Amino acid sequence: MAAAAEQTSSQIAQQKSWHEVVLQTLKRNDIRLVPYVPDRVLTTLIRSIHADPFFTCFPTAREEEAVGIIAGAWMAGMKGAVLMQTSGFATLANVLASLAVPYQIPLIMFVSERGTLGEFNYGQSLVCRTMRPVLDSLAVEHHTCTRLDEFEFIVDRSIKQAVTTQAPVALILSPLLTGGKVFDK
Amino acid sequence: MNTAADTPARNTKIMNRSDLTSRLVAKLKNEEAVIGGIGNTNFDLWGAGHRPQNFYMLGSMGLAFPIALGVALAQPERRVFALEGDGSLLMQLGCLATIATLGPKNLTMVVMDNGVYQITGAQPTPAAAVSDLVAVAVGCGLSNSAWAADEDDFERLVDRSLSASEPTLIGVRIDDKPGVGATRRDPVQIRERFMLGMGVREEL
Numbered sequence: 001m002a003a004a005a006e007q008t009s010s011q012i013a014q015q016k017s018w019h020e021v022v023l024q025t026l027k028r029n030d031i032r033l034v035p036y037v038p039d040r041v042l043t044t045l046i047r048s049i050h051a052d053p054f055f056t057c058f059p060t061a062r063e064e065e066a067v068g069i070i071a072g073a074w075m076a077g078m079k080g081a082v083l084m085q086t087s088g089f090a091t092l093a094n095v096l097a098s099l100a101v102p103y104q105i106p107l108i109m110f111v112s113e114r115g116t117l118g119e120f121n122y123g124q125s126l127v128c129r130t131m132r133p134v135l136d137s138l139a140v141e142h143h144t145c146t147r148l149d150e151f152e153f154i155v156d157r158s159i160k161q162a163v164t165t166q167a168p169v170a171l172i173l174s175p176l177l178t179g180g181k182v183f184d185k
Numbered sequence: 186m187n188t189a190a191d192t193p194a195r196n197t198k199i200m201n202r203s204d205l206t207s208r209l210v211a212k213l214k215n216e217e218a219v220i221g222g223i224g225n226t227n228f229d230l231w232g233a234g235h236r237p238q239n240f241y242m243l244g245s246m247g248l249a250f251p252i253a254l255g256v257a258l259a260q261p262e263r264r265v266f267a268l269e270g271d272g273s274l275l276m277q278l279g280c281l282a283t284i285a286t287l288g289p290k291n292l293t294m295v296v297m298d299n300g301v302y303q304i305t306g307a308q309p310t311p312a313a314a315v316s317d318l319v320a321v322a323v324g325c326g327l328s329n330s331a332w333a334a335d336e337d338d339f340e341r342l343v344d345r346s347l348s349a350s351e352p353t354l355i356g357v358r359i360d361d362k363p364g365v366g367a368t369r370r371d372p373v374q375i376r377e378r379f380m381l382g383m384g385v386r387e388e389l
Contacts, residue, residue: 033258035283056258058287060251061279068248068280072220072255075240075376076263077385080255098244102372 018151018177019045022110025155026081027054029163031108033073033080035059035066037088039112041178046083063088064095071105079163081108086115089170090127093134100168101138107168108159113144117175120183131172141169146176197358198335202297203229203365205339205357206268209295210234212343217264218256218383222249224304225364226268226297232366237382241368241375247276250284250294257289260383264291264347271298271318272310278321284352285326293346294354296322299361307361319356330354 016024022045026034034049034057036042049057060066063084070080089111100107114121115128135142141161143154155171162169174180202225210219210233220240221227226249227241240256242249253267274281274296284292300313312318322330329351333339339357346353369375380386 033255058283060283062277064245064248065251065277065280065283068245068251069255069258069283071248072240072252072257073259074255075380075385076218076256076259076383078255078259095245095248099242099248102243103376104373105376 016148016152017044018145018148018173019048021148021152021155023048023052025152025159027052029079029156029159031079031081031159032056033070033078034083035069035080036083037061037063037066037085039083039085039088039114040181041112041173042083042085042110063091067092067095067100067107070107071099071103074105074107079106081110081159083110083112085112086128086131087124089131090134096134096138096140096168101140104166105168106162106166108162109168109170111170111172112178113172113174114181117180118182131170135170141167142172143170144172144174146174148177151177197332199358199360200333200336200339201362202226202299202359203232203362205295205297205336205359206230207233208336208340209266209268209343210236212340213238215264216382217266218253218260218379220249220253220256220265220267221368222246222267222269222273224270224273226270226273227368228364228366230268230366231368232364237378239382240379243368243370243372243375247273247280249273250280251277253292253294254280254284254287254289256383257292258287261289261291263383264293265289266293266295268295268297270303271296271300271312272302274318275310275312278325281322281325281327281354288351290350290352292352293343293349294352296354296356297359298356299359301361303361303363319354322354322356327352327354330356332356332358 115124221230
């Protein structure tokens with residue numbers, strides 16, 4: 001009976017889309033502030049976060065601006081997460097090394113991964129290769145999310161770890177999870 | 186090439202960063218947050234006397250206003266000041282549009298404009314001779330932006346910002362003197378003390 005119930009709940013979990021998992025897990029962890037620089041893959045997630053009055057969600061002109069906002073809000077008692085694309089992450093080395101890491105800010109980053117598994121823009125594929133070396137060089141925790149069945153576990157545990165250990169985390173949303181962006185014209 | 190003297194917006198008194206920062210800090214009676222930008226702006230904030238509600242940036246050039254925006258959004262009842270240099274603001278002009286869109290009325294931004302990167306050897310900024318940063322702010326939608334004509338006008342603009350119904354930006358033309366303080370460069374201590382000052386931490 002218990003096993004059956006577990007199976008049913010697991011099936012329900014699998015019916016949730018990846019962006020529903022992100023929204024619900026942010027909410028469950030009281031992550032209210034969501035500044036972003038948009039990406040095609042993030043469109044539905046951004047729209048649904050905007051539509052939910054629980055969140056304060058807005059675009060910024062640059063990704064590092066969003067990191068500054070998250071840092072200020074955290075220090076004043078409000079938790080947040082930043083949404084961006086791979087090329088946006090590539091602008092963050094300075095702010096990670098001079099603000100988020102040394103000041104111990106639980107900066108939660110969702111990075112939609114461009115540049116791999118069917119990329120059509122050579123520049124995107126090159127900039128993608130800079131992302132993990134930058135994260136590794138600063139010893140920033142990161143996970144590449146590829147499977148829907150383990151996604152909620154990764155997101156929920158990573159948020160809790162970032163907050164309790166006061167350390168940034170990057171959750172890289174692989175095309176294996178999101179479908180990615182494909183050449184369409 | 187244009188020179189600074191040609192720019193009508195610079196028809197204001199040349200003041201001193203340390204003096205203006207001390208005047209601002211002397212007015213703070215309600216645990217207002219103050220975010221000091223990289224370099225001289227936070228050195229002079231430190232020099233004006235440490236307060237638990239002060240945050241000192243040790244890098245991340247250009248992020249004083251975004252950090253202050255985050256504080257202002259998290260605590261709408263608290264007045265938040267941000268002190269930023271002109272060179273720093275040039276790195277992150279886009280944040281002015283973000284702040285104008287969100288419109289936090291509890292945010293007062295001060296741009297310390299000497300037209301140079303003082304700390305690296307006083308090289309002129311690309312904006313020095315031609316750009317009016319207050320006009321840029323107005324163009325970004327921060328209509329409550331003004332140059333302070335002199336010290337008294339600066340204090341008047343600060344006082345007025347406390348009851349403003351939208352964010353305030355105050356431009357001040359300053360000399361090329363270095364900062365007078367020397368911020369203790371301990372990021373974790375700075376952050377932890379600031380969080381105590383913001384009332385979101387309890388002493389161990």
